[in-house]
Amino acid sequence: MSIDSCYESVIAKLTADNRIKEISQKLLSFTQNDERVLYVYGILGSLDAFPDLISVSKSEDVSLHYRLLGNQHYGRKENYTALQYYNLSLLYAPIGSVCYSVALSNRSAVFLSLRKYDECLKDVEKVFKCEFPANLNNKLIKRKETCLNNLVNKNEQNGHKENPEIKKILSLEGPKDPRYVCASAKLEVVYNEKMGRHVVAKEDIKVGEVLVEEEPYLVILLSSQYLVCCNYCLSRSMNLLPCHKCCYVLYCSEACRENAWKEYHKIECSLMPMLLHMEFTKLEWLALRTVIKARNEHKNWTDLFKTIEEAENSNLEYKGHVKVNDKWVYDSKNYVSIHTLSSNIDKRSISDIFQKSVTAAVFLDMLFKYTNFLDSEDIDVKVKAKQCVAGNLLHHIMTVPINMHGIESTKQSANGNYVDEINIASGAYAYHSLLNHSCSPNVVRINKLGSTLMSLIALRPIKKGMQIFDNYGSHHALQDYVTRQRSLKFQYKFTCCCEACVDRWPLYFQMDSGLNLPLKVIKKKKELLSSDVIEKLQRGDINTAIKLYKPLCELAESLEPYAPCTELADCQETLKQCLQIFTGLVPYDLSISVEWGAKPPTQYQLKA
Structure with missing residues (x-):
C-alpha cells in the first residue's frame, strides 16, 4: 500500500461516514502543528488505517x-x-x-x-x-x-587531478560574508514585508562569478541512484559498502556509513522496506530524515525542545542563526537554519493540511511502534517528545517542498549526446532557500557530480542593489505565462511578478532576434555558437567548454540590454551546458537503473 492509496482510503471512509466537514472544522480550530497531527493520528487509529511493518532481512x-x-x-x-x-x-x-x-x-x-x-x-x-x-x-x-x-x-x-582551469571557474574568489558563511561578501540578506527575507547585491556582479558555495544540512538520494551512489555523500565511488543491517543503502566509506548511522540511519534502517514500498516522495522522506537528525544531534529531548523554542522566538534579524564565539552565524549545518524556513501554512488549504497531516501521522506511527526513537525514562518527556515530533514532522513536510533543492546532472543519451537531465538527490540548503524566484533568473545553481556542494553562479550581470533571483522550475522560455503562474501558485503559494511575467516575455520558439544588435556582437555570437561548437558541447567536449566559457560570459554581458532575445537565450543555455560539463556527466550505461524493489523477489530461480 502506497501513502497515496492510504490517504485515498482514509478519505473514502470519512466520506462514507459523512465526517469530512466535521474534521475540516476541527482542523481549522487548531493553531499548532502537533495538535493537527495528533488529531489526525487518532482518526487513522480509529479507522485501523496505519500500515503494518514490512520486514526484509539479509538472505x-x-x-x-x-x-x-x-x-x-x-x-x-x-x-x-x-x-x-x-x-x-x-x-x-x-x-x-x-x-x-x-x-x-x-x-x-x-x-x-x-x-x-x-x-x-x-x-x-x-x-x-x-x-x-x-x-x-x-x-x-x-x-x-x-x-x-x-x-x-x-x-x-x-586518479586524475582536477583540472585547474575548471577548479578556478567553479571556485568562489574573494572574501565570504562572516555571518552568512557560505556566501560571497558581495551579497547581503535583507527583509521587507513584500519579499520576506531575500538576497541583494552589495556590489556589481559579472556573469560567471561564483556567489555561494553551500553544503546541505542533509540530502536524500533517489532510489534510482541507490546502486551507483553513496547514500550519504553522493560520491560516485564504485567500491560501495553495504549497510550492516538493511538491504538497501550503500556507502563509499566506513566514515560515511558511520555518519549516516549516527545522524539518522540507525532509526531509519528497519523502516527502509516500508518507506520504499509505500512510495513516499523524496520530499516527504527528507522531512522525516530532518526530524530524526535534529533529535540525534542533540544530547537529549530537552535540549532539542530548547533549540526549537529559541529558534521560533528569535527576532527577525537573527532568524535561523546560532551564536559562535559571540558572533551570529547562519549556516546550513545548524538545524535552526532549516527549522526557521517558511512553511506557508497560512496560505494552505485545509485539504492540503489534512493530507500532509496524514503523512506525518503515518511517520509518527512508524517511529512510535517500530523504533526506539521516542523512548525516554521520563514519562513527561516522552509525552512531550511525541508532541514535538508530531509537530515537527508536519512542519518539515510543509517546509521541504518550497525550500529544498534538487541535485541533478546531465546524462548521455543512446546516441552519445549529453542533453538529458538526470535527478540524483534532494538537499536542505538554508542559504539557497533565501533566494526568491524569477521566471528570468539572474543566477544558476550547480552541483559537482558525486558531491553535495551546491554553488550559485551569476547568469546575468547584476548591478549593486539588485535582487538575486533563482528559478524554481518555471522558466519563461519553456512555459507560458498562465502555466507558470498556476504552477507557482500551487506549490509555492505566490503570484509571480518578475519582469518576464509583468512584460509577458515570449516562449523561446516565439522569441525574436535582438533589435539593432551591434555587428561585433552578431559576429561573436556566430563564432561562439556555431553548429560545430554546439555539437562538440553536446558530446561533452571539455576542452571546447573551457575555451568557450569566458567569451560566453562576456557575450552574455553584451546581450543583456537586448533581453529577451534568442541570442541571449542561446548564450545562457550554452553557458549552462559548459557548467554541466565542468561539474560532471553521467555516461549512458550508468544512467540505466536495473529493476529492484522494496520487497525481494519470491522466486530465486532464473527464467530459461
Missing part, C-alpha cells in the same frame, strides 16, 4: 539470485548492469558470509573488465580479508597481479 538465497543475474549480464559484456546486480547481491549477503565475498569477487571482475584497476584491487583486497571459497584464490591472485602491472604510476593509481 543468501536473494544474494545468489542477484549474483546470477549479474553473471548473465557480465557474460553479455553489459558491465554496468552487472555491476548494479552485484551490488544488490552484496546488499542482501549477510556480512562476512561466503556469498558476501563472492559478490565482491564478481564485482572486482567487472572492474577489471572496465580497466578500473584501482577499484578492482580494492575489492580483491577486501575478499582476501573475508571467508571465501578456495577455488577463487588463484583467480584473485591473478586479478591482483594484473591490476598491479597496469597501475604503472602513482597518478593512475590515485
